[in-house]
Structure formats: C-alpha cells, structure tokens
Amino acid sequence: MGQLTAVDTNFLDIESRRTLSHIGGLAILDTTLCDGGRLTRGDMVELIRERAHLAKPLRRRLAAVPFRLDRPYWEEDPNFDPGRHVHEVALPSPGDDLQLGAEVARIHERPLDRRRPLWELFLIQGLAGGRAAIYAKVHHACVDGVLAAELLAALLDLQPEAATPPAPTADRELRPELLPMLTRSVTRFALHPVRSAEALVRTAGHLDQLPVVGGMPGVREMSRAVRSVLGQRQPAPTGEQSPPPRTPFNAPISQHRAFAFGSLPLEDVKKVRRGLGVSVNDVVMAMCTGALRQWLIDHDALPDRPLVACVPVSMRRRAECGDGNALSAMFAPLPVHIADPAERFLAVRAAMVNVKRRFAVSHGSWFEEVSALMPSALSGLATRLAMQVAPALNPVNLLVSNVPGPQQPLYARGARVLAYYPASVISDATGGVNITVFSYDGNLDVGVIACPDLVPDTWNLVDYLRESLTELLKMVEAEESPVRV
Known part of the structure; x- marks a missing residue:
C-alpha cells in the first residue's frame, strides 16, 4: 500500500478541462524483424500482460480518502486488463511526420480515466516506409521523468529476441482498510499545522529563488536572514534576475495540443560540449535559447530581456524517494x-x-516543502486558485527538460525502437510550450508540446533547434581553426 506524496497529489489537483498532467513518449519502430513483418495490438497486450508486474504504475489505481482528509493511496486494480489500455489506430497515406504529430496531439489532449490505472498505449500503423509507432502516456502523479524511463526499460528488450521476465511475486497492493486509513488521516490532519510551520521556516530561506515571489520587496533580505539563522550556506551574489517578459505563449492555454518532434546527432551535441567546456544540459539550454529567439523574431515578439525557463531536476539520487515523484526545479534565464x-x-x-550554484544551496527541497504547506482537504482548492491567477502573474515563460536515456537500441517484440520522442505538460502557469529532449541510441530526440492557439507553427521550433545546434558547431570549429598569419 503506497500513499501519494504532496507533489504527486499536486499533479492531480492542477488538472482541468484545459490542463492535463500526463507525460508520454512516441517510439518509432522498425517492424521488419517482427513475426510477419508487423507488430499487432495483440503483441502489445501480451507484452504488457507478461511484464505488468515489473512496473507498478501499470496495474494500480487511485484510492481516495473519505472527505479528502488525506492524500490518496494506490491500490492494485482487481480487474486489471491490459486490453482496456491498449488501442490501435492507422494513419492515412502517406503517413508522414506531420500526420503522426497531429495524431499524437489528439491522443495527448484527452484525459486519462481515473477509475483505472492511469496510462494508455496506442499502436499507430501506416507510417511511411513501412514503419509503425507506439505512443504511450502515463499520469505524472505516477512517475517522474526518471521513473518513466525505467518503466520504458521494463517493457522493452536489449535484443530482438524477447527476454524471459522474472516471475511475479505474491505481493499485492491491497486497498487500505477504512478505519486505519481514517485514523492515520485524522492524525496527520491534526499535526499538519506543526509540520506546515516547520516547512514554512525551511522554505522561507529559498523564496528568493522563485519567480515573481523572489522579486517582491523584502523577500531577498528575509531569505538571507532565515538562511543565516538556520546556519545554511548563502549563495554567491548573482545579481538581480529580471522578471519573465510577456510572450505570445504566456496566455491562458486551450484544451488543444500540437506536437512536433525531431532528432539531433548526440555526437554533435557532445562535440559542442567538449569544444566549449560545458555540460550537455548547457548545450541544450543554448540550443533552446537560439531556437526561441528566432521564433520570437518571426512573431515580432522578441523581448528586451531574458526569458525564464522552468527546468525540472531529478532528486532521485539524493534521497530514498520510493515510487513517488522525486523532482524539483531550477529557473534559468534564456x-x-x-x-x-x-x-x-x-x-x-x-x-x-549561477542557477546551479543557487540550486545547490537549497538542495532542491523547496519544491516538496511548498507542495506540502496546505492540508490535503484544502490543497486542491488552493492549487486550482493558483492556476487561475497564474496567467496574470506570469511566473515563467516555458518548460525545458532534458532526460537521459539508454545509449543502446531497444526492442518491442522484435521491433527495433529507432527513436523516442518525449511529450510533456503545458499549463497556464508554465506557458503554452514545453521542450523536452531524451537522449537515446546516439541521438538527442526532441519533443515539443504546445497550445496551437498560442504556438501555431510548432514544427518551426524543431527546425530552429537544428539551426541553433549548427550555429554552436560553427563556434567550436572557429575556435579549433588555426590562426593564419
């Protein structure tokens, strides 16, 4: 029996008709090694039936606490049937990338059924070149980016021949009994003011990192004073961070989505990393900066100051995090x-x-602390109110995420995964565009989710990312060129 964390529960609470909290991935498949040269829905149902015991999110559903006295629990779905979650669609000819992106966008903009385990898988036939695709989505309350990658690894093989999965154990996540659940909930509710006060003190030392809040009068001085009293290390002075500018993608989003994708050679990214002495993530941020600059120029919307990107950070290596989300966020000027x-x-x-130095001081704990400030009975209402005022506050401009993946080919029932393009979340609070990259088998696979009402030319961003990488490569080549006299 596992209980959702405060962060997990927030991903449930922010959902509305326009904002959905599932993440997904589009795998492009070469099916020539499959039996009959084709991957079928039956193949995928059987694959998940065989391996569902290796990945808890596949077979567990939500169990609510009466009167919402506490956060929900997970329980194993007694009627779990992979066939209810696996679907098949086909693209009309010619089955190109534009059609595939549009089909994935339609799937991504539909909510998951909370009465069942929170995931779906779509086998997409009819791609050009005889290929197929799999698009799978899972609720962010179940997994973060790292767990999603582990979930992918549990379902796929390292060779065309399917490996024999370990036998399932007899352990089951049973529904919590009502009386013990209520007892724990009432106790937690009674102690919440004390825990909130402690969390508020710990959080106060890092409020100057947050967009909007950090710029309020007196917040910087208060945070420094709290850190001093608590004996926490002070970050090095970094100067005043300007507030996020208004852009075309910082407005209330619609319920519709657009999805664009593409691949960049990972070796080119690494060449830039080596030549300019930075990390792969720094290269990704530089690429996004160049791409977004060109897009804003196209729309006559280039601001006179940096954008502010919310950059999720995995905390999974820093603590025993269990099955829940283990993440925080940095706020990076672009x-x-x-x-x-x-x-x-x-x-x-x-x-x-500068951003990494400040994050190291906070240890990233502020995200979990802020999520847990409100008691469960009120957190849903508080989260929804926060989402309503977010467009007026304009806390950040967009989300940019970089998720490491395997560097060897993966297979699904003999079909080789040629590429894996991530799809994530957009909201009024984080802007109408999300750029996520996933490193896989020698490529940096890019997925861009956007609100088409705000970003009608989403595919241009993928093209501009390629151009931005070329621009960075030219800088490296210029530095490597010998000086001629």
Whole structure:
C-alpha cells in the first residue's frame, strides 16, 4: 500500500478541462524483424500482460480518502486488463511526420480515466516506409521523468529476441482498510499545522529563488536572514534576475495540443560540449535559447530581456524517494535578446553556473516543502486558485527538460525502437510550450508540446533547434581553426 506524496497529489489537483498532467513518449519502430513483418495490438497486450508486474504504475489505481482528509493511496486494480489500455489506430497515406504529430496531439489532449490505472498505449500503423509507432502516456502523479524511463526499460528488450521476465511475486497492493486509513488521516490532519510551520521556516530561506515571489520587496533580505539563522550556506551574489517578459505563449492555454518532434546527432551535441567546456544540459539550454529567439523574431515578439525557463531536476539520487515523484526545479534565464551567437552562448553559460550554484544551496527541497504547506482537504482548492491567477502573474515563460536515456537500441517484440520522442505538460502557469529532449541510441530526440492557439507553427521550433545546434558547431570549429598569419 503506497500513499501519494504532496507533489504527486499536486499533479492531480492542477488538472482541468484545459490542463492535463500526463507525460508520454512516441517510439518509432522498425517492424521488419517482427513475426510477419508487423507488430499487432495483440503483441502489445501480451507484452504488457507478461511484464505488468515489473512496473507498478501499470496495474494500480487511485484510492481516495473519505472527505479528502488525506492524500490518496494506490491500490492494485482487481480487474486489471491490459486490453482496456491498449488501442490501435492507422494513419492515412502517406503517413508522414506531420500526420503522426497531429495524431499524437489528439491522443495527448484527452484525459486519462481515473477509475483505472492511469496510462494508455496506442499502436499507430501506416507510417511511411513501412514503419509503425507506439505512443504511450502515463499520469505524472505516477512517475517522474526518471521513473518513466525505467518503466520504458521494463517493457522493452536489449535484443530482438524477447527476454524471459522474472516471475511475479505474491505481493499485492491491497486497498487500505477504512478505519486505519481514517485514523492515520485524522492524525496527520491534526499535526499538519506543526509540520506546515516547520516547512514554512525551511522554505522561507529559498523564496528568493522563485519567480515573481523572489522579486517582491523584502523577500531577498528575509531569505538571507532565515538562511543565516538556520546556519545554511548563502549563495554567491548573482545579481538581480529580471522578471519573465510577456510572450505570445504566456496566455491562458486551450484544451488543444500540437506536437512536433525531431532528432539531433548526440555526437554533435557532445562535440559542442567538449569544444566549449560545458555540460550537455548547457548545450541544450543554448540550443533552446537560439531556437526561441528566432521564433520570437518571426512573431515580432522578441523581448528586451531574458526569458525564464522552468527546468525540472531529478532528486532521485539524493534521497530514498520510493515510487513517488522525486523532482524539483531550477529557473534559468534564456538570453534571447542577445543577437551575437558567441555573446549569447557566454550569457547562457554564466546564467547556468549561477542557477546551479543557487540550486545547490537549497538542495532542491523547496519544491516538496511548498507542495506540502496546505492540508490535503484544502490543497486542491488552493492549487486550482493558483492556476487561475497564474496567467496574470506570469511566473515563467516555458518548460525545458532534458532526460537521459539508454545509449543502446531497444526492442518491442522484435521491433527495433529507432527513436523516442518525449511529450510533456503545458499549463497556464508554465506557458503554452514545453521542450523536452531524451537522449537515446546516439541521438538527442526532441519533443515539443504546445497550445496551437498560442504556438501555431510548432514544427518551426524543431527546425530552429537544428539551426541553433549548427550555429554552436560553427563556434567550436572557429575556435579549433588555426590562426593564419
């Protein structure tokens, strides 16, 4: 029996008709090694039936606490049937990338059924070149980015021949008994004011990191004072961070989604990393800065100051996190207003150094602390109110995420996974565009989810990411070129 964390529960609470909290991935498949040269829905149902015991999110559903006195629990679905979650669709000819992106967007914009385990899988036939695709989505309350990658690994093989999975154990996540559940809930509710006060003190030392809040009068001085009293390390001075500018994708989103995707050679990214002395994540941030600059120029919306990107950070290696979400976030300036590529890259690098230093001081714990401030009975209402005022506050401009993946090919019932494009969350609070990259088998696979009402030309962002990487490669080549006299 597992209980959702405060962060997990927040992902449930923010959902509305326009905002959905599932994440997903689009796998492109070469099916030539499958029996009969084709992957079928029956193959996928059988695969999940064989391996569902290796991944808890596949077979467990929500169990609510009466009167919402406490956060929900997970219980094993006694009627679990993979066939209810696996679907098959086919693209009309010619089955190109634009059609595939549109089909994935339609699937992604539909909510998951909370009466069942919170996931779905779609086998998509009819792709050009005789390929197929799998699009799977799972609720963010179940997994974070790292757990989603582990879930993918549990279902797939390292060779075309399917491995024999370990036998399931007899352990089951049973529905919590009502009386013990209520007793724990009442006790937790009674002690919540004390826990909230402790969390508030710990959080106060890091409020100056948060967009909007950090810029309020007196917050910076208060946070420094709290850190001093608690004996916490003070971050190095980094200067005043400007508030996020207004952009076309910072407005209330609709219920519709657009999805664009593409692959970049990971070796080119690593060449930039080595040549410019930065991390792969820094290269990703520089690429996004260049791509977003060009998109904003196209729309006559280039601001005179940096964008602010929310960058999720996995905390899974820092603590015993169990099955719940283990993540925090950094807030990174993207200097799209700088025209010169070299100067812009130096600004990205300096900004990321400062952001990482500040994050190291906080240990990233503020995200969990803020999520747990309100008692469960009130947290849903507070979260929904926060989402309603978010567009007016404009806390960040967009989400940018970088998830490491396996560097060897994976297989599904003999079908080789050629690429894996992630799809994530957009909201009024985080902006109408989300850029997520996933490193897989020698490529950096990019997935862009956007609100088409705000970002009608989503595919252009993928093209501009390629152009931005080319721009960075030229900088490396220029530095490596010998000086001629």
